[in-house]
Amino acid sequence: MTGRVSLLDHADRLLDGAYGLEARGPRIAALLARSVLEEWLDAQNASWVQHASGYPTTRSKLIALEPLRGRQLAVRAKRVWHGLSRAVHRHAYELQPSVAEVRHLVGEVRKLELDLGSSK
Numbered sequence: 001m002t003g004r005v006s007l008l009d010h011a012d013r014l015l016d017g018a019y020g021l022e023a024r025g026p027r028i029a030a031l032l033a034r035s036v037l038e039e040w041l042d043a044q045n046a047s048w049v050q051h052a053s054g055y056p057t058t059r060s061k062l063i064a065l066e067p068l069r070g071r072q073l074a075v076r077a078k079r080v081w082h083g084l085s086r087a088v089h090r091h092a093y094e095l096q097p098s099v100a101e102v103r104h105l106v107g108e109v110r111k112l113e114l115d116l117g118s119s120k
Contacts, residue, residue: 007032011106015099026102030087033106037081040113044068073115080108 011029014021021028041061045068056064062081066074083105087097 007036008106008110012103015103015106023096026097026099027088027090029106030084030097030102033102033109034081034084034088037077037084037109037112040109041065041077041081073112076108077112080105080112084109 011032013019014025014029014032017025019025038058041058045056045061045064058081062074062078065077083101087102087105
């Protein structure tokens with residue numbers, strides 16, 4: 001858990017402007033947070049992933065999360081992952097993700113990790 005928390009701490013520092021990346025900071029912070037969320041999903045699905053043929057996609061892990069951890073947690077995880085994915089991908093016709101938007105998503109990843117700790 002310390003490695004993941006460290007990545008989220010770096011995401012917060014990026015959003016605070018600590019690394020001098022200016023406009024690139026929010027997108028990179030979103031990428032760090034999405035990496036943490038994907039590691040969290042791997043931990044949630046560890047019991048059945050080893051029996052799956054091939055390597056399951058993140059979308060399939062999100063679908064499998066509902067029977068494993070409940071609908072409410074699964075819906076939250078899907079919403080956060082989709083938000084982070086939108087923030088990470090760059091399209092010429094879209095605005096840069098705002099610092100506030102990415103900060104909210106980083107906070108949601110932290111909450112999901114706390115829920116994981118309380119549900120064990």
